[in-house]
Amino acid sequence: MTLYQWAEDLAQWIKPENIKTNESLKTYTMTKLGGNADVFVMPATEQEAVAVVKYAHTHDIPLLMLGNGSNMVVRDGGVRGIVLHFAKLDEIRIEGDTVYAGSGALIIDVSKRAAAESLTGFEFACGIPGSIGGAMAMNAGAYGGEIKDVIVQCAVLTDEGECLVLSKDELDLSYRKSIISKNGYYVLSATFQLAKGDQAAIDAKIADLTFQRESKQPLEYPSAGSVFKRPPGYFAGKLIQDSELQGKGVGGAEVSEKHAGFIINKNNATAKDYIETIKMVQRVVKEKFGVELEKEVKIVGED
Known part of the structure; x- marks a missing residue:
């Protein structure tokens, strides 16, 4: 089967305008890097999402879930198989102090909606540039x-297209980990429990966090956000800063001079530039401090 056959088959369930072949992924990643997807699909409903996942499983086609592309680096050779993008599953619904959000909803938008309803507990997410x-x-x-x-439960699809609703305990959430990433589930939606709060206090907290983010992070350049996880007993940014790596990089990629934990696409970088800069940082920090920096970003695709 060819990618064009995949696209033709998927059109049984998905509107043709929501299926693209050889689609550049640069548009969909915060780094503005990466090659093409063989087939790029944007389901408009959860039922359509189920159909795509089942089709990929039945025909043994590689399937990659792409959210807002904020913590992902796509290699220059692109992605074989089907890339699934849930941007259209972006409903946000609030009932009392419970918030429902579709997988494709931006976490920043959920934070804003909650704040507008005087709900507290989601302020921390006001600057996180990712999807639910x-x-x-x-x-x-x-x-x-x-x-x-704040999570109550999360609806997911298995790689076979089975729908599951997982409770907070079943999600097995820990620092930058979950059963979702471990088992390769596809998130459909999430339900959060917040609390009524003081509007002035909520607005003040969001304003403070927004100021901190804008003053400390290199938002003027494309990047994958915080590149490395926090190593036990250390801060990744401090280790990189103390290694005198700010302003250094490979090709058009560079360790930010504003925030050492960020690697920016400063001058038309390639994904190879970005990945080699990540490796350079890991190598130098290991040599200087004996600390292994583990990537927080996910690297996908082919060279």
């Missing part, structure tokens, strides 16, 4: 808060 699906998979967190602090 990605946030669930990696138990996203910032400024002292994490998804595990």
